[in-house]
Structures are given as structure tokens and as C-alpha cells.
Amino acid sequence: MTTFRHFYVKSTKGVTDAKKINLKDIPGTSGRLDIIARSINAAFWLSNNIRRNVVFHTILHGMPDPPVYIRFEGEKMRKISPDERSIILFILKALERTRENEVESTPGVFVSRKNFEKFIEENRDKKIYLLMEDGKPMKSINFKNERDYLFILGDNLDLSEEEKQIAIEAGATPVSIGKTSYLTSHCIVVINWYLDMLEREVE
């Protein structure tokens, strides 16, 4: 049985109008969607392949028209390369096609309007982990491989207290990869590496 790894990264200021984003200045014009692009890179890419058992979720909360929910499914993604510019291009295509109800803007990329509460409600079937510096040490967690995992992370502005509370009420376990505060994308690399290592141990 394949256990899927889901990652959610909040985009606190991610701009929700494709026309306002300049590909020559992604950090300056996109509300730091470069963080989301690097997180997507970290979630999916291996040296010569992409992880088909990964699903990446984000909600853009920036102006002018939030929230926009975007999901990347590794099983179906095609033609996306690991560089930030390519990933941002696919986010722009998703923004151009945003509807109330979900549409597949390009293969494996889905977009709709959804807030965090609804997102969590729809993903309660997963084993949820809330990444925070003062959570339980990752090595003390018994990753059982029974249910799909959902890891929730903040961007440079973190999650709000309300969002953390919503996740905890849905059964999330706070988990820490150490006392040092790392970049979101680096946390994702560590999680993928750690789960890879555990899976190799039981092979």
C-alpha cells in the first residue's frame, strides 16, 4: 500500500491576480510565492524523478481576491520542471482559471476557492501533523504508515493562532524537527528524508 504524503503550506500574502505578478521579480511582486515554489520543489523533486506519492496544497491569502486554494498532485503532474520560474508559471495558469468550484488548470494542478477551515474539514481522514518549533521531537513520533500523512507548515509569517487551533481541534499532532527555526522548504526536505529513511528500514 502506498502511503501518500500531503504537505500544506500557507501563503499569507500570495497575490491572487496573475496579472500583478512579474516573472522577473517574483519575490517582490507575488507576495512571496517564491516560498511556495521552493516548497513545491522540496516536496516533489528527487534527483532524476518526481515523487508520485506526494500531494502539495496551498491557500493564497493575498490581494486582491483571496482565498485561492491550489493543489499539485504528483501522480498526475506533467511538464513542470523544478525551477522556481516554471513552478510559478503553473501557479499563474491556476490563478487565471480560478473558479468557485474546482477546475484542473493544467495536468495535476487543481484550483478553487476554499478557506483553511474547509480544507482541514475535507482532510480529516489523514494523520495530521502541525510543524512548529516547540512541537514534539520528530524522532519520538511513531509514523505508522497506516493512513496518509498531512503536514501543515507556515510560510515566513507562520500560521495564525486560529489556524493552529483549527488544526489541533482536527486532531493534529504538533511536531518539531528541532529548536532552530528553519525555512519552510527545508523542513519539507527533512520530513521527506526522514520518512524515506523509515520506509527503507522496513523494506
Ligand SMILES: C[S@@+](CC[C@H](N)C(=O)[O-])C[C@H]1O[C@@H](n2cnc3c(N)ncnc32)[C@H](O)[C@@H]1O
Ligand atoms: C520560517 S518558519 C516561521 C518562522 C517563525 N515561526 C516566525 O514566523 O517568526 C516557517 C515554518 O516552518 C516550520 N518550521 C520552521 N522551523 C521548524 C522546526 N524547527 N520544527 C518544526 N517546524 C518548523 C513551521 O511550520 C513554520 O511556520
